[in-house]
Amino acid sequence: MRLDIVTIFPDYFAPLDVSLLGKARRAGLLDVHVHDLREWTHDRHRTVDDTPYGGGPGMVMKPEPWGEALDTVAPPDAPRTPRLLVPTPSGRPFTQAMAAELAAEEWLVFACGRYEGIDTRVVEDARTRMRVDEVSLGDFVLAGGEVAVLVIVEAVGRLLPGVLGNADSVADDSFAPGAMESLIEGPVYTKPPMWRERAVPDVLLSGNHGAIARWRRDEALRRTARNRPELLVRLDPALLDKHDRRV
Numbered sequence: 001m002r003l004d005i006v007t008i009f010p011d012y013f014a015p016l017d018v019s020l021l022g023k024a025r026r027a028g029l030l031d032v033h034v035h036d037l038r039e040w041t042h043d044r045h046r047t048v049d050d051t052p053y054g055g056g057p058g059m060v061m062k063p064e065p066w067g068e069a070l071d072t073v074a075p076p077d078a079p080r081t082p083r084l085l086v087p088t089p090s091g092r093p094f095t096q097a098m099a100a101e102l103a104a105e106e107w108l109v110f111a112c113g114r115y116e117g118i119d120t121r122v123v124e125d126a127r128t129r130m131r132v133d134e135v136s137l138g139d140f141v142l143a144g145g146e147v148a149v150l151v152i153v154e155a156v157g158r159l160l161p162g163v164l165g166n167a168d169s170v171a172d173d174s175f176a177p178g179a180m181e182s183l184i185e186g187p188v189y190t191k192p193p194m195w196r197e198r199a200v201p202d203v204l205l206s207g208n209h210g211a212i213a214r215w216r217r218d219e220a221l222r223r224t225a226r227n228r229p230e231l232l233v234r235l236d237p238a239l240l241d242k243h244d245r246r247v
C-alpha cells in the first residue's frame with residue numbers, strides 16, 4: 001500500500017519509522033511519502049493560510065497550495081487515482097470497519113488540515129477526480145490533522161497482511177467484523193496466576209475452550225453494557241447465543 005501525506009509539519013511523521021509500521025515499511029508492505037505543503041507556495045513567506053471570508057476568529061488554509069500539492073501527489077492524468085482522507089472534527093466517524101475498508105485500498109492520500117480548516121473548495125475540487133472521505137476520530141478538536149493521520153495509519157497498517165505477527169488477534173479486536181462487531185473486548189490476564197492477592201478467573205485456567213469462549217463473550221457484553229451501552233442496540237440478536245441471554 002502506498003501512503004502520501006501532505007502536511008506543514010512533516011516531522012510529525014517520524015514515528016512512522018519505528019516499531020510495527022517501521023517494520024511494515026522495511027518489509028515493503030507500506031510505502032510512505034511525506035510532503036511539506038509549503039513546497040507548493042510561491043511567496044517569500046511560504047504562506048499557507050489567510051483570514052476567513054465572512055469574518056470570525058482564526059485562519060483558513062488557502063486553496064492554491066493544496067490544489068497544486070494534490071495535483072502533484074495525485075496527478076489528474078495518472079492511470080490510478082488514490083482515496084483522499086481528510087481528518088476533521090466535521091467528518092464522518094472513523095470506525096474499525098472503515099479501517100478494514102481502507103486496508104484493502106492500494107493508495108491513500110492524507111491531507112492534514114490546521115487552523116480552522118482547509119478552504120472547502122479544495123475538497124470539492126478533489127471530489128471531481130478522486131474519492132474523498134472527511135473522517136472524524138471523535139468529538140474533540142486537535143490543533144491539526146497530523147496526529148489523527150498517525151492514528152488512522154496505525155489502525156489501517158496493523159490490518160495489512162503480514163504486519164501483525166499473529167493474524168488471529170485482528171479477528172478478536174474490539175469492533176472487528178463478525179462476532180466482536182459492536183462489542184468491546186473484555187478483561188485479559190497473563191502470568192502469574194496470583195498477583196497482589198488477585199487471582200485469575202478459574203475458567204481461564206480450565207482448558208475448557210467452550211466455557212472460556214462463553215466467559216469472554218459474557219465479559220465483553222458486560223463491559224460493552226457498562227462503557228458503551230449505545231453499541232448494544234447495534235448488536236445482532238442472533239449473535240447472542242443462548243448463554244449470553246442471562247447477561
Ligand SMILES: COc1cccc(COC(=O)c2cn[nH]c2)c1
Binds near residue numbers: 112113148
Ligand atoms: C481539516 O481541518 C481541520 C481543522 C482543525 C483540526 C483538524 C484536525 O482534525 C481534528 O481535530 C479531528 C479529527 N477528528 N476529530 C478531531 C482538521
